[in-house]
Amino acid sequence: MDKGERELTLDSILLGIKPGETALVEYTSVSSPELLFYLMVNGCLKRDIPVIIDDIADTFSEYIKRLKITGLPTEDLLKVSVIKIGGNKDVGKVLGKVEIRRYSLDFSVYKEVYEKVVPKKPVCNPVLGIHKLFASLDFQDAMRLVRNIESFVGTETRFAVYFINRETLEERFPEILGLLEESVTSVFTWELHKEIYKFRIVKSPNLSIVGSEISLSGEDFFKLVKH
Template identity: 45%
Template sequence: MVEQGFEFIFSQLRAGETILIEYTSVSSPEILLYVLEEYCKQHDIPMIIDDMADTLPEFLIRLDLIGLPIEGFKDIPVIKIGGHRDEGNVIGRIEIEKYSLNLQYYDLIYERVVPPKMVYNPVLGIHKLFLINSIKEYGGGIRLLRNISKYVGNKTRIALYFIHKDLTQTKFPELLYLFEEIATSVMQWERSGSTYKLKVVKSANNNILEKIATINFEDIKKM
């Protein structure tokens, strides 16, 4: 794989993409969300966050504890899907069972706030919905993936699904493989010591296929 910077990789993402970001239990995905938020702020790119089962509050608590500023997240529009803890500018709420069965509720909220300019849309905690749906409804995970696939090609946004790979691969390996197939791009987020690495293993844009971006914590603090 060839070394490239985060800015290069983010700038090469295409409108309408559905991107799967796979992270491990110890790779601190909140760091990648922070880097992405800084990129969007610097380039005047709007962001909307889908927060499933209070994943965003968990991310922000960890960012705060390691000493990174979280003020930039306060005004970002957030669509809450399940959960009870509010962070960011919550502009709509959806019950989890409604999200898994019928996305018209999500569409009503999203279309009300989406700006004319294309947005980056991090989706946090999708693996939690797989867990919840496996308890609530047989075949719920497949139905959720089918709903997600309907948004591939929606050029109002670039959707970035953060997924806990360890958990999903153990509990729902078939869903992970199907998600990787549905996604237009797949990236892997890793940590070694205080260095973080983003690998592009599948991409709709050949310019970033097999590219890697790395950053250490000291450089993150200077952003």
């Protein structure tokens, strides 16, 4: 690993995503994606980067519960702006709601809500629980959802980070994950190997960091939180 790679940090990667980009964070069922989400949102708040969370099917509520059990303070997260997509638990500063009808998402309605609440400054837009939506669709509607996600690439009012359970999506639609990976600008993986969390850069427009990996123990994580 060269000097440039050694200097990589989670902050420099996640907060280095440029407006107009769409990234995937592929995690496993046991890798606690809320920890990575926590670091990213806290990093944004410290740097005065506005955040709007897309909360699909109450996933944000699930993240908050698990973070509290881990012992992490969640007060700042609960002040973050949220667009609710399905679900019925209003957690965070809910600015708008989009219903999921017949197991699909009307993106024209979503765009109307988004345009009403998006600030002038580019925002970090974490999208939580998108795999739950895919799991409820047939293949044709899943393909339509991929195209809709791709249509937001280049929207310079935001950089979007989709947190997606890779195992769930691969079980439901093995072909869809590859199509998603092709359509976005960056792909990261977040996995747990024994007691070590591993963040890997699979795809990025910054070719010099592709293939790089950052490893964190639980102790390392709490050091970053306190930093």
